[in-house]
Amino acid sequence: MVEDNPTDVFLIREAIVAYGLDVELEVFEDGEEAISLIARMDANEGELCPNLMLLDLNLPRTDGFEVLEHLRRSKRCARIPVIVMTSSAARSDRDKSMSLGADAYFQKQIEYDAFLKIGGIMKGLLKPETQPVPV
Amino acid sequence: MRVIILAPIGRDARLLAGTLAAMKIETTIAPDSKALLDMLPEGVGSAIIAEEALTTESIQALAGWLESQPPWSDTPFIVLTSSGRPTRESHHRAQELQGIGNFTLIERPVRPETVLSSVRAALQARMRQYEIRSRQEALLQANADLEQFAHSASHDLREPLRSIGIYSELLSRNYGVLLDERGIEFLGFIQSAAKRMDALLSDLLSYAHASSFAEETFEPVQAIRPLEAALNNLAGAIQESDAQITIGEMPVVRMHESHLSQIFQNLIGNAIKYRNEDARLCIQLSARKAEGHWIFSIADNGIGVPPAYKEAIFGIFKRLHTSGKYSGTGMGLAICQRIVERYRGRIWVESEPGQGSKFFFTIPA
Numbered sequence: 001m002v003e004d005n006p007t008d009v010f011l012i013r014e015a016i017v018a019y020g021l022d023v024e025l026e027v028f029e030d031g032e033e034a035i036s037l038i039a040r041m042d043a044n045e046g047e048l049c050p051n052l053m054l055l056d057l058n059l060p061r062t063d064g065f066e067v068l069e070h071l072r073r074s075k076r077c078a079r080i081p082v083i084v085m086t087s088s089a090a091r092s093d094r095d096k097s098m099s100l101g102a103d104a105y106f107q108k109q110i111e112y113d114a115f116l117k118i119g120g121i122m123k124g125l126l127k128p129e130t131q132p133v134p135v
Numbered sequence: 136m137r138v139i140i141l142a143p144i145g146r147d148a149r150l151l152a153g154t155l156a157a158m159k160i161e162t163t164i165a166p167d168s169k170a171l172l173d174m175l176p177e178g179v180g181s182a183i184i185a186e187e188a189l190t191t192e193s194i195q196a197l198a199g200w201l202e203s204q205p206p207w208s209d210t211p212f213i214v215l216t217s218s219g220r221p222t223r224e225s226h227h228r229a230q231e232l233q234g235i236g237n238f239t240l241i242e243r244p245v246r247p248e249t250v251l252s253s254v255r256a257a258l259q260a261r262m263r264q265y266e267i268r269s270r271q272e273a274l275l276q277a278n279a280d281l282e283q284f285a286h287s288a289s290h291d292l293r294e295p296l297r298s299i300g301i302y303s304e305l306l307s308r309n310y311g312v313l314l315d316e317r318g319i320e321f322l323g324f325i326q327s328a329a330k331r332m333d334a335l336l337s338d339l340l341s342y343a344h345a346s347s348f349a350e351e352t353f354e355p356v357q358a359i360r361p362l363e364a365a366l367n368n369l370a371g372a373i374q375e376s377d378a379q380i381t382i383g384e385m386p387v388v389r390m391h392e393s394h395l396s397q398i399f400q401n402l403i404g405n406a407i408k409y410r411n412e413d414a415r416l417c418i419q420l421s422a423r424k425a426e427g428h429w430i431f432s433i434a435d436n437g438i439g440v441p442p443a444y445k446e447a448i449f450g451i452f453k454r455l456h457t458s459g460k461y462s463g464t465g466m467g468l469a470i471c472q473r474i475v476e477r478y479r480g481r482i483w484v485e486s487e488p489g490q491g492s493k494f495f496f497t498i499p500a
Contacts, residue, residue, distance in 0.1 A: 058290040
């Protein structure tokens with residue numbers, strides 16, 4: 001998860017529990033760190049690619065779109081599923097995310113149950129059928 | 136700003152250059168029409184062309200270059216007509232030139248004063264055009280800045296709000312037993328205030344986005360498509376209110392589909408929200424052509440708008456009812472107005488309280 005807002009991280013943890021997802025959550029607080037991770041994974045055959053990425057668009061310094069572009073150009077992890085998360089309802093953000101290869105676009109909700117619905121999207125993208133075949 | 140001179144035969148070019156130079160006007164002499172066409176894209180205030188240098192090919196090439204120019208540019212040309220009696224051919228050529236750009240014809244033999252005054256007028260006009268261009272660029276920049284500011288502010292302001300809303304909800308749910316009724320009520324107030332502000336910020340963002348000046352030209356759009364998108368978004372509310380919606384024939388307009396969709400969504404949403412409880416809600420949408428523009432109308436049989444407020448309702452943050460009775464941030468109509476004005480249209484309402492409302496907006500055809 002690439003996200004700098006602790007409340008949103010908390011809510012994702014709640015969603016993971018609520019939907020019974022058997023995953024480990026690794027959090028990166030800015031885009032630079034995420035891009036470094038991608039570079040590390042490309043350089044090291046032994047490192048496992050994540051099974052899913054949750055990507056906030058509103059990050060300090062590097063923005064979410066840049067991270068997504070880097071990911072899709074990655075040698076080893078280009079096809080992992082990505083859910084873009086944002087406060088924005090702007091059509092242009094949604095269109096740009098999908099055209100850059102995001103698998104889903106989730107608008108962050110101010111109500112607990114509504115936010116937790118992201119767990120359902122995560123569950124769908126974590127299914128074995130949607131996981132990329134290792135290169 | 137320079138004047139390019141294309142007068143390849145005889146000494147005309149040098150004489151002209153001399154006359155203009157004496158008045159501190161910068162000139163460049165083009166040896167042939169190909170050279171002229173190479174020079175034009177590098178920047179030109181005005182150009183003087185001797186008629187004999189205007190072959191069919193060179194006129195075509197000029198027409199092509201002029202067509203590629205941005206809307207603000209209207210390069211003034213001065214053509215020195217061949218001396219002697221006017222021929223049918225030269226008459227034809229004059230007509231052709233009028234059709235492709237800004238061409239002033241001066242008869243030869245020319246007097247220095249005539250050329251000078253024409254060149255001065257041409258350069259002044261060109262200066263005005265450059266001013267328009269820089270004002271346009273400044274405006275585009277200001278709008279981009281506004282949108283960027285609204286975008287950041289909105290995101291950065293909504294994140295803490297989410298914390299306030301979510302945690303007060305969770306306090307109520309998970310720790311509610313530790314509180315009395317009043318305590319739970321307080322938490323509810325915090326939550327609803329947070330939600331209200333979140334909605335306001337979302338609308339502020341729409342408002343800023345509504346006037347973003349991304350381009351000057353727009354693709355034609357079938358109005359029925361953004362209308363259907365809006366109805367789709369309102370599906371729940373339409374079903375709940377049992378609204379009967381009739382749609383007349385919708386035209387093709389030149390604007391962003393998302394802008395038109397937003398206008399429809401706001402106006403239809405309002406019709407649903409401010410409906411009459413005693414009658415089945417009927418909404419009629421239609422469009423008719425007037426001079427140079429389309430007039431869209433959305434008519435309902437809802438509670439209407441008091442005449443005194445017919446303009447005020449388009450104000451930002453303007454609501455006629457307390458937040459208890461009707462939900463909403465009060466920005467919907469302000470956003471519509473902003474969008475419509477961005478396309479140089481108008482929006483207004485005809486209404487009587489209790490007798491429904493008819494909202495109109497115009498979009499240039």
